[in-house]
Amino acid sequence: MDFDIEYLKKKIIYRSNYRGTKEMDKLLGAFTNKYINQLNNEDLIDLQKLLDIEDEDLYNFYKGLNTNKEFKKNNVNLLFKNFKYKTK
16 A cells, blocks of 8 residues: 555644544544554554544543443554543
8 A cells, every 4th residue: 555654644633633622632632642643554544544433432441431332452442542632
């Protein structure tokens, strides 16, 4: 697969910070900022897919609550599930 990794990173950063709900903007923005430069190409694609999921399902997954969405077992989902968000 041939693609521009820097363009993908910019797209992910933007999408993680502009979701529609302020809470998810902060949570996903902080998560993305922490890990974006540590992820390989496959992980970045998985992160892009994670960002396509509705906020309610993502929040429920993060909090360990029931969700109608099935989340694949991959590095990005594991990192997100275990991410410790610190409010300022």
